[in-house]
Amino acid sequence: MSFTFASWNVNSIRQREKHVLDWLDRVKPDLLCLQELKCETHLFPASFAEAGYHPVVVGQKGYNGVAMLARTPVEVVHERLPGFANEAARYVEVRMASMTIGNLYLPNGNSGGTEGFATKLDFFAALAERAQTLRDEEADFLFTGDFNVCPTDEDFAPGALSPGDALLRPESRAGWHRLLWLGLTDALRALKPSGRHYTFFDYQNAAFQRNAGLRIDHALLSPKLAERLVLVTPDRDERAKDQPSDHIPLIVALA
């Protein structure tokens, strides 16, 4: 059974409500995973449910916040990442269409000094543990969201990041690679093994116009789901619109 999902860091759901509604109407995914809601759960816009989507919202005041918008009712499994001792609203996991789907907003790691970076690595470690558990349960599962890591040097435009940035530090990349070693497939690179396929463009210095982007929004698929992979598209059209998020949707289709 075919299944289309997307990940989109919207940088405030209230600022982007109309963008998301229009996008849902255009793409009609089975599931949209949102990050950086920047709003409390009870302030999440009602318009998505009115448009026929089942919302699962894990919000908080100010920063962070994740949500799922599903075309069918879902079972909520977790509203925090097991093993990640931090109250920030950065993970939500559901069961739908015979899959377990984790939607994550991984800490950036550039703020908060040594402790801030350690929190990022802690999230990666807990995510690997979660992957191991799901693998042991023989679940078909995927993780998608804003991983805040450029897996290789091909995943950021020259000059877009300074050398010591948390998005490309070896420890961050090791966290990413540990997930791959657990048998997960990087959906975009499975279908587009090389080339620039960015998902983020800074608001400053006309980064989008210069294609000075980063590939930091990802989808990781467990083996049987990877066999069903037919399409991965970073939706650049969204970044050209008025008042866009700095991230674009990453669309993935399974056969």
Place this chain on the structure above:
DNA sequence: ATGCCTAGAAAGTCTAGA
């Protein structure tokens, strides 16, 4: 020169994003 955007919290101008 982490700064030339953007958003949120909050009422100044920070912090965080990445």
